[in-house]
Amino acid sequence: MPSPPDRRAFLAGAALLTVLPLSAARATPDAMAAAIKEVVGEGTIREGKVKLDLPPLVENGNVVPLTVSVESPMTPADHVKAIHVFNEKNPQPHVFSARLGPRNGKAVIATRIKLADSQKIVAIAETSSGAFWSASADVIVTLAACIEDVT
Amino acid sequence: MVRAGPLAVLLALAAPAAWAQQGPRDVVVVEGDAIPEPLATRPGDAARGRAIVANRSVGLCLLCHSGPIPEERFQGTLAPSLAGAGARWSVGQLRLRIVDGARLNPDTIMPPYYRTTGLRRVARTFEGKTILTAEQVEDVVAYLATLKE
């Protein structure tokens, strides 16, 4: 029995993130700051302890590998509770929030994200003592030249 | 190569209706290595031309060329920089190079921006259409003419 082509998956590839309609909501540095404030509240964010690894130049913004590592003993008394990642130019500023604890042994996570454009990415680690540490990285997204989109 | 001296060339153009109203030129006169007369009655506008050159799905220029458009990252390296084009070529010479560079060099990779004949398997969406309209060619020519250095 043949299975029909996965039309949705096919269409998913047929247009690029860069063709987002202008009417769509678009995150801005301000929107990102607001989203961060929602997580951090009145807390102070300090730079350090967090390492954010992203390729500085990516060939396609659809799949961008990202690793966040946080210096922490990951003990019950002193560990990273959460890692949040934000961006400033996708339609939404929030990328993901990971919840961790001493059972993780080390505070290192990796995933792959979408970037609609060249922009700044911010990672924030929240520790068991309520402190916030952060790192940021600028990523340049190369514009696709030969795309499948037919108009 | 095109020999010196006036040489009238008919470029058979299936003119879309939109330009028919503006009175398109379906006769383009090539003299030497130039097209001295504008293709459109409306004079070219350098600012509009710059926008066309910068637009990767309209002018397509920066896919292959680089040019003095600093806000556009990732410019091409297949073809010479557009910087200084206005010093190297007259307006008429620029016009012929955009309209149909193959008249000067049959092996050129520069697409013919104002020709609809002699092409194979053109996609239905683009059938009978030129890459740029006569007005757009004039805008681009006007912009390139400003690039003196």
Added chain:
Amino acid sequence: MRTAWIALGLASVFVATFALAQGAADKRRSGYQDMGEALQKMQDDDTANPGMLFVQLGEQLFGRPAGAANKSCADCHGAGSMKGVAARYPAIPKDADKPVDLEGRINLCRTANQRAEPLAPESRDLLSLEAYVAFQSRGQPIAPPSDPRLAPFRAQGAEIYRRRQGQLNLSCAICHDDNAGKKLAGVTIPQAHPTGYPIYRLEWQALGSLKRRLRNCLIGLRAEAYAYDAPEYVALELYLMDRAKGMLLEAPGVRP
């Protein structure tokens, strides 16, 4: 005429072998070598390469009975028996007179042996089966068959490759031979060796075939793409595989 084709075939074999024997003098590059480190790592790590999801699906499909014959691929083809197959396709199947590519071969097996409907072009099932078969040739050199009957098809592929097409009046060769390594906008133009198919292309966010990639290029030239079942693709694939003879297969490849 026929003798001439055979002579030509032998000559190209010799030239290709010679180029390989030269080792470092072989200037051919896989698109893999033009990618950034992050994407190379994504391809190299089987636990991170998204193409491996499809290899796994393909393995399951390979063992599942299908069609009126209620036979699975595995009923005829034992474990690991597909090794080297992807490295030699397109080829002319037994009792046939024209070449098919790997997808065509899988569908021939379905219709003739399983007595099932052919799988749709670019369907997940077809791509998964292809990925599973191609994966078994990973690391093997591309080895087009010496079958002299393929020569005219290869020649047709070469002609299409060099033919200017579309509103932009460009050919495959203009970009991928004459200007490979230069930047089209920000992107390095690859030499177009089909070493990784089916590939997980980030632009597609999905696995896709060499046909889909060829269609992309035609659309980029503003040319009318051939229908998915057009013999022109098989001809082009034959030419490209011959051009990449001796290069190592990387399926499932990851490409931007």
Added chain:
Amino acid sequence: MTNVLINAPKTARPGEIVEIKALILHPMETGFRPGTNGRIIPRNIIERFTATWNGAEIFRMEMSPAIAANPFVSFFAVATESGTIGLRWTGDQGFLVEEQVAIAVG
């Protein structure tokens, strides 16, 4: 049909920190893109990924549409005792996939 690829060690020493990697087939449709008909394709994403060790939650990730299609996640865990690592993905349109892998600790 399994549409998940999980990579975790089959054995570990007590207290060893092991890496767990998981890939799942999913379009992660953002809800911001127009389809070929010009209308916005409805959002269809995985919203949450949860990992358990013998039933106890050890890791969780809340995802926004900016996670790439066919999501990949890698995280670490301390190998405490033998048992099963459970992974669970939930999202829009009732999406739910659960997978388990066994790990022997000793």
